[in-house]
Amino acid sequence: MKQTKIPAVTINRLSFYARYLFLLNLKDVNVVSSTQLARACGVNSAQIRKDLAYFGQFGVRGIGYYVKDLLAELQRILGLNKKWRLGLVGVGNLGAALLRHTHIHHPGYTFVNAFDHDPKRIGVQVGNLIVDPVDEMEETVKTAGIQIGVIATRNKMAQQSVDRFIKGGVRGILSFATVQLQIPPDVHIxxxxxxxxxDALCYRLTAN
Amino acid sequence: MKQTKIPAVTINRLSFYARYLFLLNLKDVNVVSSTQLARACGVNSAQIRKDLAYFGQFGVRGIGYYVKDLLAELQRILGLNKKWRLGLVGVGNLGAALLRHTHIHHPGYTFVNAFDHDPKRIGVQVGNLIVDPVDEMEETVKTAGIQIGVIATRNKMAQQSVDRFIKGGVRGILSFATVQLQIPPDVHIxxxxxxxxxDALCYRLTAN
Known part of the structure; x- marks a missing residue:
């Protein structure tokens, strides 16, 4: 089957399912009914069946889902059974908060390098990392094998940060900037x- | 026309249009072609016409859009011509970063109170605010006239924070927590x- 046709909202829901199953698994729960899974994820059972049907047949009639099996399957589908090496550029308030973030839900994501252009920040420890200079980004990204680049710079620095990540071999960008960014077709953002x-909240509060 | 039927993605695009028009207006640009507006916002001209058509007729054939007029109209539609009073709960790394955030694109959003349950944080200045105790949240939210509540707590504190905002009269919640939250039907989240x-990036990088 062509996985590229799967809608983004479905992928997001798979993440929700995996999160909840992860928590159940931590509590040694073996089986979850589709009703319980649906309620916990804010959808209905039919939606879960439809989302999972893209990838195969998982539920057991009259039982529900085996927690460990479905979790493993979802992690495999989402690529969360692998380790992902993240780099971050822009160690301001937001960037530093991300580096110190400890609520990551599975151990697959690791920040391996942080970059900044400000001499006052370079060489300083933030979270577990020492901040590297952006001038050496392309080389460092290659050497460290960074796969995902996180943009936490000011808007005007965002595009050149993206370009540096991509030159270093990164094919996935997570951007906190609020500007349009140019990326080649083989890069995901x-x-x-x-x-x-x-803004969306204000609209809803105003329109009602 | 019933504004409630307008899709969320349209509202998001209106925000993008407003942002770009805001920048043009700062530079005293009077007119923007639909092609230029479209390119800057990563859509096509037909999409802009379709999005704006929900609210009326704005473009001028052969000219494009008058920057100041369309900006004012979009701000009115989105409710961005008003001042919005924000409260934040959870002054950890993320919460503090949000309070110190200076990249807000228009002067309509102001954090007026910040709350935490940790005695070590209460009374401390973060950004322009002194952190208040969560115990007094409901009262403070009412007194301060907070309209939007921002949840930057750990997941396990998120629901009670939402409940406190709602008891204080808040009808709009922006949540950075990664759990499902229960809200009454007249509250927007x-x-x-x-x-x-x-997770979505990992899926795309894995599936390709």
Missing amino acids: EHVDFILKL | EHVDFILKL
Whole structure:
């Protein structure tokens, strides 16, 4: 089957399912009913079946889902059974908060390098990392085998940071900048834009 | 027309248009062609026309859009012509970064109170605010007239924080927590979930 046709919202829901199964597994729960899984993830059972049907047949009629098996399957589908090496550029308030973030839900994500252009920040320890200079980014990204680049710079520095990651071999970008960024077709980008979410809230509060 | 039927993605694009028009207006640009606006926002001209058509007729054939007029109209539609009073709960790394965030794109959003349950944080200045105790949240939220509540707590504290905001009269929640939250039907919620975005990137990098 062509996985590229699977909608982004489905992928997001698979993440939710995997999160909840991860928690159940921590508590040694063996089986979860589709109703319980659905309720915990804010969807209905039919939606879960539809989402999973892209990848095969998982539920057992009258039982539900085996927690460990479905979790392993979802982690494999999402690529969360691998280790991912992250680099971050822009160690301001937001960047530093991300580096110190300890709520990561599975051990697959690791920040291996952080970069900044400010001489006052270079060489300083933030979280577990010593901040590296952006001038050496391309080389460091290659050497460290960074796979995902996180953009936490000011908007005007965002594009050149993306370009440096890509020159270093990165094919996945997570951007906290609020500007459009140019990327080649073989690179994937996701935006985290909380001002956009605030604007949407204001619209809803105003329209009602 | 019923504004509630307008899709969330349209509202998000209106924010993008407003942002770009805001920048053009700062530079005293009077007119923007639909091609230029489209390119800057990563869409095509037909999409812009379609999005704006929900609210009326704005473009001028052969000219494009008057920057100041369309910006004012979009700000009115989105509710960005008003001042919005924000409260934040959870002054950890992320919460503190948000309070110190200076990249807000228009002067409409102001954090007026920050709350935490940790005695070591209460009374401490973060950004322009002195951190208040969560115990007094409901009262403070009412008194301060907070309209939007930002959840930057750990997951296990998120639901009670939401409940306190709502008891204080808040009808819009922006959550950085990665758990499902229960809200009454007259309250709006938006989630900022960067782990979900990372998961989606891993899926794309794995599937290709």
